[in-house]
Amino acid sequence: MSKKELRRGLAWSFVRALIGCYPHLAVAGFHRYSTYRSAAVAALTTNTAFGLMRIAVLFSVLGSRQQVAGYDAASIASYVWLGQGLLGVVILWGGHELADRVRSGDVAVDLARPWNLQFALLAEDYGRAGFAMLIRFVPPMLIGGMLFDLRWPQQEHTWALFALSIVLAVAMSFAIRFLLSLSAFWLLDARGVTAMYGLLGGIFSGLTVPLAFFPDWAYDALWWTPFPSLLQNTIDVFVERGSPLPLLAHQALWTVGLLVIGQLALRAAERKLVVQGG
Amino acid sequence: MSALIVADRLRRSFHISHRAGFLRRRRTEVVAVDAVSFTVQRGEAVGYVGPNGAGKSTTIKMLTGILTPSSGGATVCGLDPAKDRRALAARIGVVFGQRSQLWWDLPLSESFELLRSIFRVPKDSYQERLDECVELLELTPFLATPVRQLSLGQRMRGEVTAALLHDPELLVLDEPTIGLDLESKERLRAFLADLNQRGTTLLLTTHDLDDIERLCGRLMVIDHGRVLADGPLAELRAEVVTERTLVVDLTEPHPPLTGLPGVREVRTELDGLRQHLVFGRSDTTAAALISALVDRVAVHDVSVAEPEIEELIRRLYKRTTVPDAMTDL
Incomplete structure (x- = not known):
C-alpha cells in the first residue's frame, strides 16, 4: 500500500469514527x-381536515381586503398548508419518548x-422527520395546491434555503424536547412541562395564526424566544417574506444554543443519575 | 486468574422526602447499598442474590457506571465505571430482564445491525458471534420479526444475543430468567453455562435458586445493602442448611413412617398419604432413604425439597446476627 493510500485509508476511518x-x-x-x-x-387525514377549517377562518379574517399584515390570499393558503404539513415533520405535540424512558428507568x-x-436521538429524529416529509408534508401540500392558489417560491435558491430551514427546525424541536425530557431527572415526571410546552408551542410558533397578526410588542417579544424558529420562520422562508437571512440566523443560533444546553444538561443528569425503578 | 471486578466499600444512599405537615417536608436517607466489598475473578460465574429491595440492582448500576456511588468505589475491567462509563460499556454486556435494549418497532436482526454500528464491531467478528448465537439460541424463526411481536422467551434470547455482539469480557445479567417458562429458562441457562465455560465472566442477579445452581460456582447473598455470605453454593447450603426433607406420596394412607435411619422428624398429611421425612444432611442421603422406604411401603412419588432461596437467606441472616444475640444474653 502506498503512503497516499494509507493516508486516505486513515482519513476515511477517522471520518467513520x-x-x-x-x-x-437515522436510517433506523x-x-x-x-x-x-x-x-x-x-x-394525514386529520391534518387535511384541520387545514380546510383553518383556511376558512383565516380567509374570513382577510375578507375583502387585499392583505392582512403582509399576507395576501395566496400567502395565507401557503401558510396554512405549510403549517399543516410541517406540523408532523417538526412535531409540536408529542415526541416525548425519552421523558417516558426517564420516568420508567429504561x-x-x-x-x-x-x-x-x-446525537443518537437527534439522528433517529432526523430519520423520523425524513419519513414524515414523505407522508405528512408532501400530501397536504399537494391537496392544498390542488384546491387553492398557493404562493410558491419565486426564486430558485429559496428551495434550498427552505430545506435548510426545515433541517434547523427539526433539530430545534428536538433540542427543546430533549431538554424537557431531561427535566424528568429532577422533576421525576416531565408530563407537566411537556403539556405546557404543547400549549405554548402551538400559539407562539405561529401555527394558530401567523405571528405577524400579533400586536407589535408581542411579535417583538417572541423574537427573543425560540418559538418562531419552530414553524413561522420556515414558512416565511418559503413565502419569501423579507430577507431569509435573519430568519435562518435566528434558527441557527437558537438550535445550536439549545443543543449545547442539552449536552450540559445531559452531563448534569448523568452525574445526578437517579435511575428510577428496579 | 486476575480480578475483573473489585468493589471497595461501595455505598449508595437515596434521599426521600416525606410530607411533614403543611408545606413542610422531611428528608430521610435510605441506604440501598452499604459498604459492599467483593472481588470477582476473570472467568468466574457469580450469583448475586437477595430479596426485593436488597440492593442488587443498585450494585449492578454502580458497577456498570449508570449510578455513581455515594462513597466507596469500584474497578471493572480496570476502569472506574462512574468516570469511564462509555469505555466500559464497550467492554461489558448488560442484560436487564425487565428492560429492553432492542428497538421495539424494528425486526430483531435490524436491532443487531444497529448495535454493531453503536459498538463499532468489525463485520467478520460480528457475523461470527451472531451466527453462533443464532444457532445456539435458535433465533432463525424470528430474526425478521419486529421485537414487539416476540414472546418473552424469544425476546430474552434476543436480549442476550444483543449483549454479546461486541464480545464483552463480562456479562452482567439482572434477573435474566424472570417470567420465563421452564423450557426457556433451561435453554438460556445452558447457553450461559457454555458461554462461561468458554471464558466470559458472568455476574447475575436472580430470585431463582435454580439459576444459581445451574450456572454459578459462587453465590453472594445481599440483604439490607450488606453482603451476608459469599462462597460456593454447596458450601453455603451445607453450612446453614443441615437438614433436607424427602416428601413421599404413598399409594394408600399409612401411619407415620418412623424408625428410618437418619430421619429426625416425620410429618404427615392427608391421613398419612403424604409424609415429610426430615433427615440430617450428614446422616444419610436421599437415595439411601428412598431405597429403605420402598422396602417398607408402596411408594407412588418422591421429591426432595430444598430450602427456597428466601429460606436460605433467612438462615444466613440469622447466622450473621447470632453473635449480637449472644452478647445480649
Whole structure:
C-alpha cells in the first residue's frame, strides 16, 4: 500500500469514527416510523381536515381586503398548508419518548451504551422527520395546491434555503424536547412541562395564526424566544417574506444554543443519575 | 486468574422526602447499598442474590457506571465505571430482564445491525458471534420479526444475543430468567453455562435458586445493602442448611413412617398419604432413604425439597446476627 493510500485509508476511518453509528440510527429512525403507516395516514387525514377549517377562518379574517399584515390570499393558503404539513415533520405535540424512558428507568439502557445520547436521538429524529416529509408534508401540500392558489417560491435558491430551514427546525424541536425530557431527572415526571410546552408551542410558533397578526410588542417579544424558529420562520422562508437571512440566523443560533444546553444538561443528569425503578 | 471486578466499600444512599405537615417536608436517607466489598475473578460465574429491595440492582448500576456511588468505589475491567462509563460499556454486556435494549418497532436482526454500528464491531467478528448465537439460541424463526411481536422467551434470547455482539469480557445479567417458562429458562441457562465455560465472566442477579445452581460456582447473598455470605453454593447450603426433607406420596394412607435411619422428624398429611421425612444432611442421603422406604411401603412419588432461596437467606441472616444475640444474653 502506498503512503497516499494509507493516508486516505486513515482519513476515511477517522471520518467513520467521527460520524460513528449516527447515520445508521437515522436510517433506523426512518424505518421505525415507516412501520406505522396507517397511523401516518390517519394523522394525514386529520391534518387535511384541520387545514380546510383553518383556511376558512383565516380567509374570513382577510375578507375583502387585499392583505392582512403582509399576507395576501395566496400567502395565507401557503401558510396554512405549510403549517399543516410541517406540523408532523417538526412535531409540536408529542415526541416525548425519552421523558417516558426517564420516568420508567429504561433510560438506564440508553446510558449503558458507548454513544452520545443526544446525537443518537437527534439522528433517529432526523430519520423520523425524513419519513414524515414523505407522508405528512408532501400530501397536504399537494391537496392544498390542488384546491387553492398557493404562493410558491419565486426564486430558485429559496428551495434550498427552505430545506435548510426545515433541517434547523427539526433539530430545534428536538433540542427543546430533549431538554424537557431531561427535566424528568429532577422533576421525576416531565408530563407537566411537556403539556405546557404543547400549549405554548402551538400559539407562539405561529401555527394558530401567523405571528405577524400579533400586536407589535408581542411579535417583538417572541423574537427573543425560540418559538418562531419552530414553524413561522420556515414558512416565511418559503413565502419569501423579507430577507431569509435573519430568519435562518435566528434558527441557527437558537438550535445550536439549545443543543449545547442539552449536552450540559445531559452531563448534569448523568452525574445526578437517579435511575428510577428496579 | 486476575480480578475483573473489585468493589471497595461501595455505598449508595437515596434521599426521600416525606410530607411533614403543611408545606413542610422531611428528608430521610435510605441506604440501598452499604459498604459492599467483593472481588470477582476473570472467568468466574457469580450469583448475586437477595430479596426485593436488597440492593442488587443498585450494585449492578454502580458497577456498570449508570449510578455513581455515594462513597466507596469500584474497578471493572480496570476502569472506574462512574468516570469511564462509555469505555466500559464497550467492554461489558448488560442484560436487564425487565428492560429492553432492542428497538421495539424494528425486526430483531435490524436491532443487531444497529448495535454493531453503536459498538463499532468489525463485520467478520460480528457475523461470527451472531451466527453462533443464532444457532445456539435458535433465533432463525424470528430474526425478521419486529421485537414487539416476540414472546418473552424469544425476546430474552434476543436480549442476550444483543449483549454479546461486541464480545464483552463480562456479562452482567439482572434477573435474566424472570417470567420465563421452564423450557426457556433451561435453554438460556445452558447457553450461559457454555458461554462461561468458554471464558466470559458472568455476574447475575436472580430470585431463582435454580439459576444459581445451574450456572454459578459462587453465590453472594445481599440483604439490607450488606453482603451476608459469599462462597460456593454447596458450601453455603451445607453450612446453614443441615437438614433436607424427602416428601413421599404413598399409594394408600399409612401411619407415620418412623424408625428410618437418619430421619429426625416425620410429618404427615392427608391421613398419612403424604409424609415429610426430615433427615440430617450428614446422616444419610436421599437415595439411601428412598431405597429403605420402598422396602417398607408402596411408594407412588418422591421429591426432595430444598430450602427456597428466601429460606436460605433467612438462615444466613440469622447466622450473621447470632453473635449480637449472644452478647445480649
